[in-house]
Amino acid sequence: MKRFGDFEAVKGIDIDVSPGESFGFLGPNGAGKSSTMRMIAAVSPVSEGVLRIFGLDPAHDGSAIRNRLGVVPQADNLDGELTPLDNLIIYGRYFDIPRSECIARARELLDFVQLSDRSAGRVDSLSGGMKRRLTIARGLMNRPEMLLLDEPTTGLDPQARHVLWDRLYRLKQQGVTLVLTTHYMDEAEQLCDRLVVMDAGRIAAEGSPRELITRYSTREVLELRFGAGQNADQESSLIGIGERLEVLADRVLVYADDGEAALREVHNRGLQPESSLVRRSSLEDVFLRLTGRSLEE
Amino acid sequence: MATPASVRVLEMQMLLLKRIWKTNLTLSFLQPLLFFLGMGLGVGSLVNDRPSSAEALGGIPYASFLGPGLLATTAMLTAAGESLWPVLGGFKWDGTYEAMAATRLTAAQVVRGQFLWLGVRMGIAVGGVAIVLAVHPDTRSWGIAPAVAAAMLCGLVFTAWITAWAASREYDTSFSNVQRLVITPLFLFGGAFYPVDSLPDVLRPIAWVTPLWHGVEMCRGFMLHTLGGVDLALHTLVLVAWLIPGWILCDRFFAKRLYR
Ligand SMILES: Nc1ncnc2c1ncn2[C@@H]1O[C@H](COP(=O)(O)OP(=O)(O)O)[C@@H](O)[C@H]1O
Ligand SMILES: [Mg+2]
Secondary structure, eight states: OEEETTEEEEOBOOOOOOTTOEEEEEOOTTSSHHHHHHHHTTSSOOSSSOOOBTTBOHHHHHHHHHHTEEEEOSSOOOOTTSOHHHHHHHHHHHTTOOHHHHHHHHHHHHHHTTOGGGTTSOGGGSOHHHHHHHHHHHHTTTOOSEEEEESTTTTOOHHHHHHHHHHHHHHHHTTOEEEEEESOHHHHHHHOSEEEEEETTEEEEEEOHHHHHHHHSOSEEEEEEOOTTTTGGGHHHHTTSSSEEEEOSSOEEEEESOHHHHHHHHHHTTOOOSEEEEEEOOHHHHHHHHHSSOSOO | OOOOHHHHHHHHHHHHHHHHHHHHHHHHHHHHHHHIIIIIIIIHHHHTTOHHHHHHTTSSOHHHHHHHHHHHHHHHHHHHHHHSHHHHHHHHTSOHHHHHHTSSOOHHHHHHHHHHHHHHHHHHHHHHHHHHHHHSTTTOOTTHHHHHHHHHHHHHHHHHHHHHHHHTOSSSTTHHHIIIIIIHHHHHHSSSSSOGGGSOTTTHHHHHHSHHHHHHHHHHHHHHTOOOHHHHHHHHHHHHHHHHHHHHHHHHHHHHHHOO
16 A cells, blocks of 8 residues: 555555566556555555565565665666666666676676667667666666566557567566566566556456456457447447447447457448457456556547 | 775766866866965955954964865855755756665665765865965965865765755755855855954854854864864864754655655
């Protein structure tokens, strides 16, 4: 639980993350993801409840916990005037890693995040995706047992996101525990073994991406667009098709295990949507089901 | 072997200093040189020829009186210049402290690192003044070395209080007033430019409680070889008495702001 004055940013959360696992918090802006991450990172005191990281209490052993963690905050806080190499070395020094060892690790990590050729310029001159990768490299300087990533790819273009996912995937393979937040369902699906859907400071559901989809959605979804302002009017004529309907401003979602069959039924009823699309269910549908709202507003 | 945490924090600041050291060092020499020449020689030529003034100064040339005081005022001005915006900026704009807070460093270690960094900045500036004073015949004295140490102690008091102030502010709106309403009056009334005895009676006690006056008196006493053991102990005591609460406040405010 986390309070800021009277406001309860994180109301109630109950989770366990095991070593080697990759765990995600999926939720829209303001859900309380960053507040939760800051508590886990031992930089924000818990207002109420019990939190143990590596079995330690952050209220007493904050420094010891942080020593074993890697942190990638939501907003990059690299030193723009220094070079990528110096940023890593300096950060390593905060952990009292000997200077020569810092240099060796920094070079190795710059290589890992594919920034070796940019190690000497100023950080200010890097692109957003490069800065993000550098922040990840920085978080790995102390060889953490667990890496915390707060919205690692928000604001990046698709290509930069894929490069980043690839690096995180490799870390996962190396056995680093990953805990990340995101409001992208594809990111959660790609990277998380297990995740919680968070909304308004609470956990709405927990499970693997597959489990959540099976539990809260159908196998397929039929998306129908009837043109501006007409989607809501079609609801009554669609009742009975599929298991469930969700009417959004720009489209109607028909939840059915067999999307094509549902579409045939739509046509049989003489309805003529402007466009139709059958796709697999995603975490977006899970979120919509749980909260009645869309993830990316 | 482990390096003290504050030194490791300092390493970061030193990297930044590398970029600016040329202008910084030049300014450190040029500014006190101009000040010393302008005031010491200019005002000095007025003062030295008036018997009553010479007597108020204790029978020494004005430059000998002024020089030591500049060590302490320089330390104070450097502390003020480097502890207002840079400290607030470290929290709000550059994320420097946030990055440190996520590591195994503690708030108290970050504070000590910051003080150490200010020690370097003041050391450069005060060192510049000391070299100028060592060259000029009216101010050359073996007392320069302990006087520099006294100026640094005095500057550390200002570092602590100003850093505490900056660390507890959400915005920088008050900062120019700190400069105008606290630092500048201290600079003018702290006894660096004329003996506080020449102030009206009501103002004198104010000078006696301000840290700057004690710093100035110590520097002057060392350089003119007039500092008795009791005075030395008293001045040091007052400065330490100022330093401790300022330091404690820094630790508190940093901890509160870094871990909230
Ligand atoms: N330092 C703070 N002071 C007051 N309110 C805060 C603070 N940090 C976050 N909040 C509020 O807590 C809620 C959750 O914020 P946050 O944890 O950043 O959510 P998310 O990361 O999921 O977008 C938001 O309503 C936000 O305005
Ligand atoms: Mg956030």
